Amino acid sequence: MLRRLAVPLTLCLVMAGCAGDSRVTLDFFQFKPEATETFDKLIAAFEQQHPNIRVVQNHVPNAETAIRARLVRGDVPDVLALSGNSVFGELAEAGVFRDFSGYAGRQAINPAVQKVLDDLGTYRQGEVNGLPMCTAANPILYNKAIFDQHGVQPPKTWDELIAAAKRFQAAGVTPFYLTLKDAWTALPTFNSLAANLAPPDFFAGRTADRTTFAQAYPDVARKLAELFQYGQPDRFSRGYDEGNREFAQGKSAMYLQGTFAIPAIREAEPDFEIGAFTPMERLVTGVDVVITMPREPRRPRESQLFVDYLMSPEVIRAYTREQVSIPSLKDAESDDPTLQPLVPYYTAGKVTGYPDHHIPLAVGLERLVQQFLIDGDQRELLAELDSEWDKVMERRS
Helix, strand or coil, rough: CCCHHCCCCCHHHHHCCCCCCEEEEEEEEEHHHHHHHHHHHHHHHHHHCCEEEEEEEEEECCCHHHHHHHCCCCCCCCEEEEEECCHHHHHHHCCCEEECCHHHHHHECCCCCCCHCCCCCCCCCCCCCEEEEEEEEEEEEEEEHHHHHHCCCCCCCHHHHHHHHHHHHHCCCCCCCCCCCCCCHHHHHHHHHHHHHHHCCHHHHHHCCCHHHHHHHHHHEEEEEEEEHHCCCHHHCCCHHHHHHHHCCCCCECCCHHHHHHHHHHHHHHCCEEEEEECCCCCEEEEEEEEEEEECCCCCHHHHHHHHHHHHHHHHHHHHHHHEEEEEEEECCCCCCHHHHHHHHHHHHCCCCHHHHCCHHHHCCCHHHHHHHHHHHHHHHHHHHHHHHHHHHHHHH
């Protein structure tokens, strides 16, 4: 569909300062380098529909640092596509973004997905400061051929998952390919466990000093350590890029990564059949792309037209098809065979957000979890999480 949207661009559409160009120019800031070409196609189609508007896509390295720097200067882009993470939540709470609570287009959005985003933070209670365009999820990816060869069905419970890992290990197959050279790669599993094992109101309680990681996260740490026993011996010297290639080459039965890894795996081995499952009750998901605009936009009419366009069901489906993600829509569906088993979790509302999006970056979660998986010291992990959390909260108060 995106190919059908693409139209040839004249030189004036590319150059910033064409003589006699009377169009209104929108500054569109987006954070995903892998989505630049996709947004170029969408922008071209939008400009064809609205010849009086020109959209300039602005993508830079270290997007979160860049947007903070622009905010300090009071230079807020006209329309933004951001990651639905803790940084978005902090900026929303600071009153940077528009309130979309009365926006009619929200009727098409899955309320469970909107809640995942709103739970990160809003300026005032009841406000909606961003619109979820698409989501990424944290299932376990698996090699369909290896599962079929050994007669293993995708596990539906934790006990079934451990039993499958032991069965593969006994057959000489590496259960999980692990990439702990890159500390962040332990977080998809951490998130799935924390979201399902810790109390759902944990972060509200932790912020109010009613609970601690030491009290609420022992099972999370224990099961994380248990699962990571079933990886290959060189797990601490292999990184994410190597993991994508090695998994695609059949070096393990399963891969503890999210749906965001699927394009890279397919690039390494286009014919590789990837499956996806979760052994947990709720699927951990995050808003991969949030569409928003400033609270006081400079060009409100034109900015809103572009937001309307990006949030239209047709464009959302086109974007998610090309970017291998799941639409934020109530009637979400996917023709991608790997993603199809995950869609029922969305339609049933059995999704929840990434716990690490509620943990400030300054806490150093990645580093702490990586060290725990090296030394196995559960008490130290939980104590450090509490200590670093308290330091961050003290600086903010």
